[in-house]
Amino acid sequence: MTPTETDARTEFQRAEERTAHNYHPLPVVVQHAEGAWMTDVAGTRYLDLLAGYSALNFGHGHPELTRVAREQLEQLTLTSRAFVHDRFADFCAALGDLCGKDLVLPMNTGAEAVETAIKVARKWGYEVKGVPPGRAKILVMTGNFHGRTTTVVGFSDDPDAHNGFGPFTPGFQAVTYGDLAAVEAAIDEDTVAVLLEPIQGEGGVVIPPDDFLPGVRELCTRHDVLMVADEIQSGLGRTGRTFACDHSDVVPDVYVLGKALGGGIIPVSAVVADRDVLSVLRPGQHGSTFGGNPLACAVGAAVVQLLGTGEPQRRATELGVVLRERLEAMVGHGVLDVRVRGLWAGVDIDPTVGTGRDVCEALMARGVLAKDTHGSTIRLAPPLVVSEEDLGWGLDQLAAVVGG
Structure with missing residues (x-):
């Protein structure tokens, strides 16, 4: 049987029913991952812009x-x-x-x-x-x-x-x-x-x-x-x-x-x-x-x-320039402020757009996974192995969500 979105929702609900609620996860059930991409039980692919809070700096399955x-x-x-x-x-x-x-x-x-x-x-x-x-x-x-x-x-x-x-x-x-x-x-x-x-x-x-x-x-x-x-x-x-x-x-x-x-x-x-x-x-x-x-x-x-080798640091520096430029262009267009250092960013969402959680849910619907913090902020921390093309695509989705 081919997995479906219904199967994914069922798996998520099963997890929620038998787990202490110390987290508030997005409703996605990941089954496989490679590099900067994750795939859920229904076969939907997502770009990972969280990297396990930096635990996955070198990507999935290096x-x-x-x-x-x-x-x-x-x-x-x-x-x-x-x-x-x-x-x-x-x-x-x-x-x-x-x-x-x-x-x-x-x-x-x-x-x-x-x-x-x-x-x-x-x-x-x-x-x-x-x-x-x-x-x-x-x-x-x-x-x-x-x-x-x-x-x-x-x-x-x-x-x-x-x-x-x-x-x-x-x-x-x-x-x-x-x-x-x-x-x-x-x-x-x-x-x-x-x-x-x-x-x-x-x-x-x-x-x-x-x-x-x-x-x-x-x-x-x-x-x-x-x-x-x-x-x-x-x-x-x-x-x-x-x-x-x-x-x-x-x-x-x-x-x-x-x-x-x-x-x-x-x-x-x-x-x-x-x-x-x-x-x-x-x-x-x-x-x-x-x-x-x-x-x-x-x-x-x-x-x-x-x-x-210095390669991870170099990629974080080079891709960080792309991240900064793209995010700064969103300030005033659904984003109030951004803070970027290397391939790591905090993005303060304009409350007229929604909460950080709202933005993360909208991103998930577009195939991008990120995490909110303190209500109105989302953190972006892609694996350092992410390609410039994939990073750009993910930021395109964020711009579309916030109206930038």
């Missing part, structure tokens, strides 16, 4: 990444960190070199890596900086998104993420994102870290003022505070550079990485820093059963190798 994964599946998938496996050293060395740092602590998910970075920063504050026990403070930013653990949502100002999940972990102070004076005023002798996203992805691809990241770097150095950069969405080629911090010539003390590090195949994350930071952890103080497993290390090392 041939080199899937080859490495298949080969590793036949060799060894898990040992736990009770033992060392033959892919571990290569992955840690390659990722450390990519970041210019001494040590790598592999984890699984982005939220787990953020939690790890928080623990490391506190431990460093007590053992290295000399903050009195129980007084370590971490500065965070308004509009932040670092995951959805109870610790992280405690310092989120998104009511959906925050409300109803307390009591929350103390030790965090929020300051206005992009406001260097606010950061400086909040730093005191108990401050151990400033945790920030170089570009706020969930917030709508919010780019701070040019002097913000260099200024935070200088303040952290001057006050002996760790600068912790959450590059889970912004890193690994998305913005046209290996890391979003590179655009400001800033090197943080700690990189928090995830999403694209797993090549769209397996969850892989990591905290990367120099020895004087990560060496504060000793056996028994932190761990992860699946963190740094052989399959993850094999895929992660292949991702680092791809980035080492």
